[in-house]
Amino acid sequence: MNQPSLFAGGTEVLLDDASGRIVHALDVIPATTATDWFARLRDGVPWQADRRLMYDREVDVPRLRAEYRLDLRDTPHLLLEAAAAVRTVVEAPYDSAGLNYYRDEKDSVAPHNDKLGFIREGEPIALLSLGATRRMVIRAKKPPRRVLSVDMVPGSVLVMSYSTQLHYDHGIPKQAAPAGPRISLAFRVRGEAAYRS
Template sequence: MQTLLFEQSVQRIADDTTGPIIYQTGVISPALATSWFDALREHVDWHAGARMMYERMVDVPRLHRHYALDDPSLPKALRAACAVVKKQVGAPFNSIGLNCYRDQHDSVAPHNDKLHELVPHQPIALLSLGATRTMVIRRKLPPHLKTELELEAGSLLLMGWNAQLHYDHGIPKLRRPVGPRISVAFRVRPGRGVA
């Protein structure tokens, strides 16, 4: 089965000095994106979370799950997705984080990945499945340049390790209805087997 399309577009958000951050559409076909979305939505043991904010416990506004690549319970769809992303990016990913945004009310606040939890100089790759959602990428230092990306199903956002030093990224809540989306984040974590 061919997973790569010939109708791809590439957008460079940040250069190699502060990034890179690169957005590419059409990394997998719409049919394959739908198939993986359905499989993950149905078969992943999704977790809800809560955290302390403003001196009270609040629900985390999305569902989440994490897998090590060598986890025997890793869903087949994630194993296949990792093979495609590794071929596209060329990084030795060993960790997969999932976020499920159920509707327009789910979000993630602007943040950057914690560098102590990553192998230095290895990229982070985000594969989008399901409904299109807006990601806001904002430079931390002046000028606080902001980019809004519409993350389509089957697209890949590649962020360099050093981009975490210079940019925050987040998925804001929306005022209009939107369907569910799953973000599949591939990372290289220290102290884990690399495949």
């Protein structure tokens, strides 16, 4: 694994080259806030258990999900506060928050890139982590398939530039070691692509 690690003010630059930029900022919100937001989201969000087709079978998506727009009158205030915190790391007109709830070590998200048709071109994706730490694996799509791994600690924000979605997949694998619950908030700029079906 070849992982550059440039720390500056609690921000680690994991990647910064022609393929894009990925930064991991620690302690973006205080630990007490991370704990409080985790509990409020866990208990307050109408979590959805989705199913998806895998080959010819329907299977459970191995995590719970919820999706919010940030531009509505009834957008939960906590999400607006969280978006403001994320904007201190990378400024962007985030207008959507996708929430993921990993109940334990068996929950995961398979390697994927964000669907670029649903993100405004050039805008980043920012992931705020709450709850238990889980490891994200970011793998280049093309040989030599460089691999980056990031411990997504609570209160941290991982920002991936738009172009990284063309060159890398990211995922949170299941793990053997027990893990407590984790919630991630994925902030995106959908713009005119918002909720196009």
